[in-house]
Structures are given as structure tokens and as C-alpha cells.
Amino acid sequence: MNTQTHITASPLVADKDWWRGAVIYQIYPRSYQDSTGDGIGDLKGITRRLPHIASLGVDAIWISPFFKSPMKDFGYDVSDYCDVDPMFGTLADFDALIARAHDLGLRVMIDQVLSHSSDQHPWFKESRASRDNAKADWYVWADPEPDGTPPNNWLSIFGGSAWQWDARREQYYLHNFLTSQPDLNFHCAEVQDALLQTVRFWLDRGVDGFRLDTINFYIHDKLLRSNPPLPPEERDDSIAPRVNPYNHQMHLYSKNQPENIAFLERFRALLDEYPAAAAVGEVGDAQRGLEIMGEYTAGDNRVHMCYSFEFLSGDTPTAARVVDVLTKVDEAAPDGWACWAFSNHDVVRHASRWALGHDAQKAFATLLMCLRGSTCLYQGEELGLEEAEVAFDDLQDPYGIEFWPEFKGRDGCRTPMVWEKSNSFGGFSEGKPWLPVAPEHLTQSVAEQEENPDALLHHYRRAVALRHAHRALSKGDLSDLTANGTVVSFTRHDEGEEIFCAFNLSDDAAQIDRPAGQWQQLGGELSADVPEQGKITLKPWQVALARRVQT
Structure with missing residues (x-):
């Protein structure tokens, strides 16, 4: 293991909340x-x-x-x-x-x-060497059943049993993925x-x-x-x-x-x-x-x-x-x-x-x-x-x-x-x-x-x-979630900003009711027209975005 460390100063603002909406x-x-x-x-x-x-x-x-x-x-x-x-x-x-x-x-x-690690990791090489070494329990080892079969029926995502026989310890080790990816024992x-x-x-x-x-x-x-x-x-x-x-x-x-x-x-x-x-x-x-x-x-x-x-x-x-x-x-x-x-x-x-x-x-x-x-x-x-x-x-x-x-x-x-x-x-x-x-x-x-x-x-x-221009989209709450035929719509809101979002997930045109109140189209060419009254018409795969006008 390479133990060299190097602290890199980041010019980014140390914002603990940066990940939320990232x-x-x-x-x-x-x-x-x-x-x-x-x-x-x-x-x-x-x-x-x-x-x-x-x-x-x-x-x-x-x-x-x-x-x-x-x-x-x-x-x-x-x-x-x-x-x-x-x-x-x-x-x-x-x-x-x-x-x-x-x-x-x-x-x-x-x-x-x-x-899990590789079976080439020094930890596993030591662990498989014997049943009583310093890292003997760092991986998931188990004795076979009396008939020599694996200890249980667990399966690997990559196919077959999740247990692999090891002749050194005469035990099975667990691998949820490849046999060359032994599972680490988090109970240790x-x-x-x-x-x-x-x-x-x-x-x-x-x-x-x-x-x-x-x-x-x-x-x-x-x-x-x-x-x-x-x-x-x-x-x-x-x-x-x-x-x-x-x-x-x-x-x-x-x-x-x-x-x-x-x-x-x-x-x-x-x-x-x-x-x-x-x-x-x-x-x-x-x-x-x-x-x-x-x-x-x-x-x-x-x-x-x-x-x-x-x-x-x-x-x-x-x-x-x-x-x-x-x-x-x-x-x-x-x-x-x-x-x-x-x-x-x-x-x-x-x-x-x-x-x-x-x-x-x-x-x-x-x-x-x-x-x-x-x-x-x-x-x-x-x-x-x-x-x-x-x-x-x-x-x-x-x-x-x-x-x-x-x-x-x-x-x-x-x-x-x-x-x-x-x-x-x-x-x-x-x-x-x-x-x-x-x-x-x-x-x-x-x-x-x-x-x-x-x-x-x-x-x-x-x-x-x-998304970055509107906190309501990146960090806000979501409400009024609705499926109307092929159109899914919802409202995002945060700190006084409210944004209506509708998506026609279809090859066919659709119409939806315009939400009550005063709304202004948002997103430029990302959005269909949002009329001042009446229904919103969405072409196939078209989106409507609008921000509530504060009065």
C-alpha cells in the first residue's frame, strides 16, 4: 500500500451542502x-x-x-x-x-x-494462508457442509454459487461477484x-x-x-x-x-x-x-x-x-x-x-x-x-x-x-x-x-x-405530482419561487390544463408556450416550464 499523502487546497467554496441537487x-x-x-x-x-x-x-x-x-x-x-x-x-x-x-x-x-477486494490484495493473500494468521477473519470464510457442499445457497451476481473452495484453508470464501473478488468481513x-x-x-x-x-x-x-x-x-x-x-x-x-x-x-x-x-x-x-x-x-x-x-x-x-x-x-x-x-x-x-x-x-x-x-x-x-x-x-x-x-x-x-x-x-x-x-x-x-x-x-x-439558475429546481421540494394520460407534471418550489413542470412522454400531441394563477414561461427553447389562459398544448415529447409570477 502506498502511504504517501498530499493535501490539495481547493479553490472551491467549502459548501457542505454542494451535493444537494448537484x-x-x-x-x-x-x-x-x-x-x-x-x-x-x-x-x-x-x-x-x-x-x-x-x-x-x-x-x-x-x-x-x-x-x-x-x-x-x-x-x-x-x-x-x-x-x-x-x-x-x-x-x-x-x-x-x-x-x-x-x-x-x-x-x-x-x-x-x-x-470486496481482489484476491491479489495482500490482505487476502495473508488471510487465505492459514486459519490463525493476523488477518484470518478479514474475509468471509466458512466450513463446508458435511457432504462438502457450500455452507448455504447464496448466489453470485456473476453466476453460480457465491462460495469458492480454497484448498489452503480447506474452507469456502464468500464472493458476491467474481471468484477473484472475495468479500471483506465487516463483522471484523x-x-x-x-x-x-x-x-x-x-x-x-x-x-x-x-x-x-x-x-x-x-x-x-x-x-x-x-x-x-x-x-x-x-x-x-x-x-x-x-x-x-x-x-x-x-x-x-x-x-x-x-x-x-x-x-x-x-x-x-x-x-x-x-x-x-x-x-x-x-x-x-x-x-x-x-x-x-x-x-x-x-x-x-x-x-x-x-x-x-x-x-x-x-x-x-x-x-x-x-x-x-x-x-x-x-x-x-x-x-x-x-x-x-x-x-x-x-x-x-x-x-x-x-x-x-x-x-x-x-x-x-x-x-x-x-x-x-x-x-x-x-x-x-x-x-x-x-x-x-x-x-x-x-x-x-x-x-x-x-x-x-x-x-x-x-x-x-x-x-x-x-x-x-x-x-x-x-x-x-x-x-x-x-x-x-x-x-x-x-x-x-x-x-x-x-x-x-x-x-x-x-x-x-x-x-x-x-437547473442551476433556479434553486427551486436544484434544492427545492416537489408537489402536485400528476399523471394525465401521457403527461407527467409537478411543481418545484423553494424560498418563494414556484416552478411548474410538465413533460409529454409520448409520440402523440397532448393538452393539459394550465395551473391556476399567473405564470411566466421559463427555459426559453426548452419549453412550449404557456398561454395566459386556456390549455397548454404539448407536441410529441415537448416540455412546458413556467414560473409563478409573484404579486
Whole structure:
């Protein structure tokens, strides 16, 4: 472990509340910008492209893992929590990235993978060496059943049993993901202490916050009780693909344990030692996701915000579905704070998942910026990139290789960012990229869209700017949530400002009643006309935004 520390002074205002309503831009470092020509993106590449991100008007970046790793799961299998993998650069490169980001007014969040490490981590190497060494209980070990089978029925998200036999200890170890990703034992206080020290390392280095991977997987049932079956009618493919037997269980004991709350409170207490650090947790659970989000974000001593998978699923957000999700969030997390995302590095890009045309993508971008909560944008989302088709021979994702062809994995959303169309690599690299650049993406490049006034890129900038221009949209409350046919509408309000928002989520025109009172159209070309009286007419996928006139 590299123990060097370096405190970076941030020119940003130390606002402890910056995260509330923030727009966070996710970067998948392997695929953002390559600076060396080896076909793999890196930290220097990210630094080079920070001006593009700043031009979007976002508040922060979230960088997926860049730590030392054997890359069996592309960085989500960490072998050193306190150093940069050489393929991405050095700690000095990271320092330079933070300094440049802060100069541009961008905060930096990094991906903390605390639930499991790589099997190449020194902690695991020591733990598996014997049953009585200093780290023997740092991972989840269990004796076999009398017949030699695993201790219970827990399943891995990546397929098969969540238990792997180890001949050294003649025991099984738990892995909720790949066999090369053993789960850390959070019931061991020393494990929690060691992980929190790695968090402090990056805080001392100047990071502004964290995205917490699989936040509800940290703690397992101490008694190792088997999970009950899940009735077929209750199975949901938002966390794992339909063909994965993981969907056949109700995961009562392998994750979501109540003891996790105490660890999250320790984590938050550490962050609160710093001027303005914040965290967003990923809740991976199909049955209790919103409930867990409410538990984890309640009060001011747990995680600042969480996101679940309601809008990362394959269910197209109709007006009725949006109302259903937002209502359930309000019920499950009345004291909490959501973080919304339509795309990320683990799911099919929403332009393809929901089969969205140009106007529909504009409508959903505006909707995202009007929701109560914080928001995440995934690299290329601002360009309207669709899911890339990756041939089996080009696949890198072990998840896709395991379940091909019924599930093609996550490579289709991880292909390189396209900056220009002057070469077949889209300006991403001078060498052959680690995943092929989708040919159809080249015409959607940043350079191409900069020259097109109607491009989605400019729309995202306008939508983000609108959110930041009105506190009611970024930090305010939401009320009057209604689904009227294909139109979802609500009101956002804060400190005397009231904004009416309506979205026609349909290929057909629609009309809605104008809210009572005096209203002024808001958002310029983002909005349809809002007449002084009568109904508001919305074209297909059109939005209406209006601010109440104060009398």
C-alpha cells in the first residue's frame, strides 16, 4: 500500500451542502481519453478533457475505479486501495487532475469499492494462508457442509454459487461477484478500520467525495442462513439479467443487513471531519431498493444520497411510471435524498434501452434536471450515444461472456468516448482501443455536435444551466405530482419561487390544463408556450416550464 499523502487546497467554496441537487458527470476512465496511445484511457486523458465537462455546467465528476488491480472486473477488483494502477498513470497524475478540476470549478468524487477486494490484495493473500494468521477473519470464510457442499445457497451476481473452495484453508470464501473478488468481513472491526483509513487517504489527497459501490452488500448474515426462494412473479431483471439464477432468490441474508447502518455512520463521521466531503451510495436490490435508500440517507449521520435502479431498468418511464417511482421514493425516503441516473457503466444506454429518438432524449434530459434529488450523467449521454454492438470476439466483460448471447454484458455501454470523426478511433486514442469504437458513434462526436445548434449536447448544457439558475429546481421540494394520460407534471418550489413542470412522454400531441394563477414561461427553447389562459398544448415529447409570477 502506498502511504504517501498530499493535501490539495481547493479553490472551491467549502459548501457542505454542494451535493444537494448537484449534477455529477460519471467517467469510465478506460474509455474516456487515452494520452499514451496504448488504447486505454487514463488520468492524463481525463485531465485533458476536463474543459469539455466544465462546459456542461456540471458540479462534479465521478471517476470509476483507477486503483491498482488485476482488472478481472476492470478495476472493481482492487489490489491496492491507495495507489493508481500504472495503466491509468500515477498519484502525481491524480494530483494534477484534482488541481485542474478544482481550477475549473469541478469537484472530484471517486469510486470506493469497499465490499470486496481482489484476491491479489495482500490482505487476502495473508488471510487465505492459514486459519490463525493476523488477518484470518478479514474475509468471509466458512466450513463446508458435511457432504462438502457450500455452507448455504447464496448466489453470485456473476453466476453460480457465491462460495469458492480454497484448498489452503480447506474452507469456502464468500464472493458476491467474481471468484477473484472475495468479500471483506465487516463483522471484523479491524477491517472497518482499515477501509476507513483508505477513505481518509483520498480525502487527505483532496477528493471531494465518493461513490460507494454496492453499498448494501457490505455486511452478511453472521449465521449464514440460506436465502428463501423468490416467487417467479416477483422476479425483476433490474439488478441481474433474467437468465441469471440470482433472480430466483430473495436476498434476505447475503446482503441488506441492519448492522450496515452502524458502519455508514462511522463512514459519515469521517467525511464530516472534512470541509465539504459527500458520498452517494449504489443500492443494488430489486425488492427493497427504495426502502434501503430511505434507511441509508435518513437524517444527517449516514450517507448523503443514494441511487437505486428504478430508472436504470428496462421499463420505459411513462407518465404513470414516473409518478409511481417518485411517490414510492417520497414514501420510503421522506427524510432522505435520491440521486437519479438514466445510464451508467453497468446498464444498456437509455437511448437504446428505452428506444428514444432525438426529441425524446431531449425531453428526458430536461426531466432529469427537474427531478427532486441529485443527478448523474454518464459519459456520452450528453451526445445521445446508443448502446454499441460489440461482437463476441471483442467482448471483455466476464459477465457478458458468461451469459452470452441472451445477455451481452456491459461492454456496449463502455465503448470509447467519441471526440471527433476524423479517424476510426473517434479521437479517443492513436492506438487500437481496448473496445472498438462504434462506427455509428462517430457522427455523434463532440466536435460534430459543437457545430450543430440543434445537437443534444447543447440541449444538455441548457438543461443543466436551467437547473442551476433556479434553486427551486436544484434544492427545492416537489408537489402536485400528476399523471394525465401521457403527461407527467409537478411543481418545484423553494424560498418563494414556484416552478411548474410538465413533460409529454409520448409520440402523440397532448393538452393539459394550465395551473391556476399567473405564470411566466421559463427555459426559453426548452419549453412550449404557456398561454395566459386556456390549455397548454404539448407536441410529441415537448416540455412546458413556467414560473409563478409573484404579486
